[in-house]
Amino acid sequence: MTIHRLEKIWIGMGLALLVVFLALVGVAAFAFGMHPPTGHALGVEPERATEVPPFDRPGLVRNADGSYDAYVVAFAFSYSPATLEIPAGATVHFYVTSTDVVHGFSIPGTNVNLMAVPGEVNHVVHTFDKPGTYLLICNEYCGAAHEMMAGTVVVR
């Protein structure tokens, strides 16, 4: 099976480009902490998530180091809390679950875009440098009123 010299060069270049892509996203994630969202099981029945910590008190909690933890419950068809007020410059750890079906949790204009899965707690970090009012939308089809499921993130 002969391979033309120019094809070998092309495949080599292609592989090199793919390696560059993988290296960039790999370093950004594993060296600089820019991971995709992930998380673990809550440990109780999904429909009982609001009966146990931390989702029994949804909302923002300030940490000792100045960062915030935001505990949000998604449900058909809103969020609890539906509005988050965050100081500009704050780093926020979002912890999101659902008490019913899978929902989305996305803040357009940022990289906050995760799946709220019942029985699981998904986690992502974001630093809100720019003040403003951000739309929080459910971008995972969840039922008849899916297109009305939204919240607000106010950064000031």
Added chain:
Amino acid sequence: MEGRKHARSKGHGTTLVGTFVSVCLLGAVLAAAWFGVFGLFLARQ
């Protein structure tokens, strides 16, 4: 990658230089799109 010299083809009776340039353009489109969105990702971090 952009600065590579394009190799002359071996004698297979015909040349594939046009092919090589075409796929390089294809690769450039891929790279441009990818770096564009990567830049957007970093800007939104």
Added chain:
Amino acid sequence: METAKTSERFDRGDARMMLAHVLFAFAALLVGGVAGLLQGLVRGGVVTLPAGIGYYQLLTAHGVLMALVFTTFFIFGFLFSAVAKTAGGVLTPAARRLGWIGFWMMAAGTLLGTVMILLNKATVLYTFYAPMKASPLFYAALALVVLGSWVDSFGVLCQYRNWRRLNSGSAPILTFMAVVTVLLWLVATLGVVATVALQFLPWSLGWVERIDVMVSRTLFWYFGHPLVYFWLLPAYMCWYVVVPKVIGGRMFSDSLARLAFLLFLVFSVPVGFHHQLMEPGISSAWKYVQVVLTFMVVVPSLMTAFAMFATFETTGRRLGATGLFGWWKKLPWRDVRFFAPFMGMLIFIPAGAGGLINASHEMNAVVHNTLWVTGHFHLTVATTVALTFFGIAYWLIPALAGRTLTPAMHRLGIAQTVVWVVGMAIMSGAMHAVGLLGSPRRTAYTTYGDNPEAVAWMPYHVAMAVGGTILFVGVLMMVWNVAALLRSPRGETEYPVAEAESAEPVPALFERWGVWLGVLAALIVAAYAVPLSELLNSPNPGSKPWVTW
């Protein structure tokens, strides 16, 4: 050099079974197209739906009919024709019978599923994510379609086994490629069959109280990624073997084409996590492992791009072209059997670029669940694959029906292709742009209470409605063309199969299926065993059913 095989007509009984598959596919395209048109008009604020049909029902129907029914039926019609034509000239009685049984099972499943969707008992979209619970009949319908496709698959393999028994040497390339496609499908569908049979059916019947959502998603996407290669490989069969014949040339490299298919077989499956990058329960490390494997599956497409251009250049130069790009002018632009698949190839450039971006680990956050993703798959399956399938239909339908492909038909076909590309450029272009701005996919008309950001998305949604309407015209044109092909003058139409450029021997290893399936199995275990077992052992009690529509 024409071989006797490729100028022989199909056996009429064989042709009827293959035509049944192909025509059912175009019927699904029409109904799915009506749904798509309405979706675009609703989202663009042009129409409101009457009572009795919801946006999400239309969306479910559109996804199922376009991405599961149109594709699967067309593919098996084409694959049967390919193995009949090149592996014996006529199907064995067993292969033909399996083809009919498969057809009727899939048709019954399609009808049942469509009825359930229209009755609003399965408004769960074509991915039917748990814990949204549809009627058990919907899951049964899906199972019927998939099991019918298994019967079709066995029919294709039956024909191959018969050829193998009677011949030595490498299988003819179209047959080889059909076998790879079918093997990929059988391995891939194990995931969706497992989740439907072991999870959704018992749960929706009330036999089991809770369903493990993350496991069901993981099994689905184990299937969902190779599904797109099941769509792509038949298109590649046309590009590698049919198009060179149409342009008056030869296959650039028979062996490299086979190798590309084997690489797809091996790398298409263990990569489902790149559809789950924003989900909990799967670590960043395991997601990254599957991202790396995903990038490996780009390599055979890079090989394919080179082979395509090389075929064009070699043929063009042989026809007297000079200069760096003079060979482009030698291509038969007025031949729809070339033009339609070529436009599919061209669109695959932005389509593939988008795919690379989507799979790039944390970068997926920019596009996940936005209309960018919808724009992406309308380029890949709804343009690259669809236009190639349309391009096949122009010669396959008359070849099966004993009719001719007339010059008028070429003109109609090229017009249809142009309309499709224009409509898609507008619609998919707008989708990509507004997706980057954050507009969500799978969402009915809304401005989120006149939110300024959402209002700013509306012009793009209007552009999508415009593009979608043009595409619907394209659907109508294609359906008209299919009807016209069935009524064209009786005669013979060539089934184009190219010869290889050189008579290099094909490595015997390529048909040692045990080796390749063994490598595939090892990769699946490596990519899935640990993360899947973590999900199976997770302390999530599971979800009860929800009907939120």
